[in-house]
Amino acid sequence: MKPKFAMYWAASCGGCEIAVLNTHEKILDVDANFEVVFWPVAMDAKYKDVEAMEDGSILLTLFNGGIRNDENEHIARLLRQKSKILVSFGSCACEGCIPGLANLSPVGDIVQTAFNTITTDNPHEIYPQTTYDVPEGELHIPKLFSVLRPLDQVVDVDYYMPGCPPESHQIAAVIDLVIKVVKGEAQLPPKGSTIGAGDSTVCDECPRSRNVKLIKEFKRIQDIAPMDPTLCILEQGIPCNGPATRSGCNARCPQAGTQCIGCYGPAEGVMDYGARLITAFSSVIDATTPEEIEHILDGIPDPTGQVYRFNLAGSLLKASANAFKVKE
Amino acid sequence: MTEQFEPTIIGFTCNWCSYRAADLAGTARMKYAPNVRLIRMMCSGRLDPTFVLRALSGGADGVMITGCHPGECHYIEQNYKALRRFILLRRVLAGLGIEPERVKLVWASAAEGVRFASETTAFVEEIRKLGPLNWGNQGKDERERMKDENSSFIIQPSSFEKEVTL
Numbered sequence: 001m002k003p004k005f006a007m008y009w010a011a012s013c014g015g016c017e018i019a020v021l022n023t024h025e026k027i028l029d030v031d032a033n034f035e036v037v038f039w040p041v042a043m044d045a046k047y048k049d050v051e052a053m054e055d056g057s058i059l060l061t062l063f064n065g066g067i068r069n070d071e072n073e074h075i076a077r078l079l080r081q082k083s084k085i086l087v088s089f090g091s092c093a094c095e096g097c098i099p100g101l102a103n104l105s106p107v108g109d110i111v112q113t114a115f116n117t118i119t120t121d122n123p124h125e126i127y128p129q130t131t132y133d134v135p136e137g138e139l140h141i142p143k144l145f146s147v148l149r150p151l152d153q154v155v156d157v158d159y160y161m162p163g164c165p166p167e168s169h170q171i172a173a174v175i176d177l178v179i180k181v182v183k184g185e186a187q188l189p190p191k192g193s194t195i196g197a198g199d200s201t202v203c204d205e206c207p208r209s210r211n212v213k214l215i216k217e218f219k220r221i222q223d224i225a226p227m228d229p230t231l232c233i234l235e236q237g238i239p240c241n242g243p244a245t246r247s248g249c250n251a252r253c254p255q256a257g258t259q260c261i262g263c264y265g266p267a268e269g270v271m272d273y274g275a276r277l278i279t280a281f282s283s284v285i286d287a288t289t290p291e292e293i294e295h296i297l298d299g300i301p302d303p304t305g306q307v308y309r310f311n312l313a314g315s316l317l318k319a320s321a322n323a324f325k326v327k328e
Numbered sequence: 329m330t331e332q333f334e335p336t337i338i339g340f341t342c343n344w345c346s347y348r349a350a351d352l353a354g355t356a357r358m359k360y361a362p363n364v365r366l367i368r369m370m371c372s373g374r375l376d377p378t379f380v381l382r383a384l385s386g387g388a389d390g391v392m393i394t395g396c397h398p399g400e401c402h403y404i405e406q407n408y409k410a411l412r413r414f415i416l417l418r419r420v421l422a423g424l425g426i427e428p429e430r431v432k433l434v435w436a437s438a439a440e441g442v443r444f445a446s447e448t449t450a451f452v453e454e455i456r457k458l459g460p461l462n463w464g465n466q467g468k469d470e471r472e473r474m475k476d477e478n479s480s481f482i483i484q485p486s487s488f489e490k491e492v493t494l
Binding site: 278 | 376377378380381382384385398405408409411412413415416417419420422423424425426463
């Protein structure tokens, strides 16, 4: 009997699924070696089918997306119970990613924006009800949590696979590894490891040339033309998140002519991604007086979003003070 | 009578100037607020902003960073790095809804025990006015309140308390 495989999406965009399918013919290896038992994007399955499974009967579960509502949490706990190996797959599950930026706002504001803005006409102030009676019975919709949490703040996670989305060649390598493990040809890395990524920084993989950096002005990429295609992007004054970001993507964005935005999360040994980036940016500013430093930093219009773009929910502070307070 | 709020302050001092200033304040038996817990580093340039975030998320109400005066760094110019980190960190904290005043930078030479003592006391009073940061316990009151509102579309995570208790 083939080992069982599951994949689930919680609060995510679906890009992780696409990245898995982007492994092209490798996906046939998954099918040849695993029995796919639960993968809402790819096949029809019901939660009750998963609930009926024996504990630990799924060998490998790739879980992408953060925990935004009680349905996400329920499935996260359920899949943890049913899976031998639970992989926190993609940036959302690992560290909150873009949905985690919602942790800067009170959840009431988010609901308000979603259901009652200029683009969402809602004159009768109709908001979702968690229960609703229909002739067939009672319907439920999930309840929102006040903040988004990465998967490992809710359940125990075996491995982390970062990236927004994880690069397909990295996914293929991980699939190969797991198949080898199943066949007894390889061993799993220690629990808690980051898999499918490097242990250095994006700068390490970046082919651009680097010199001593002395920044007199931070600029936005659209304000620089033409950009030097071979020189370090940070050196040209564009805040590039490469110095704090984990390697594994082959520095795709810098190679394509744009700054690293940090989707691979904190590099090995970095406790707080934003703090590391603050250190990196501060080190290159060429100024010694507070006034001059403030002036240069004005070139980064949203410092919090810049240094925590993918990592806010997984950072030490997790969310803003406002988000912790539930608004009426 | 309500008890006065005593803030918890973490202070980072550099080995060459500000720690000696604190030492001098001690040997000269100067009185200053006892709320500050000092951690000595070799240089203010060693201050990783992670330390500050860790302190704030772990229950500190304020963080004081001290170093040698500009131009007097034992390692030539590392205190300028501390200054730049401090300014950027305060901007990031403001974006997270933490009053930037909760992090303070003080220059104090080895001879300035008086300055160290008075700056510490002034900072403690400032934080006392701001009130507790209480980061680890954010959301607790709201969760209690939400318990009674089961029909609400928004709820607090059930495991939140476990998550934020350090």
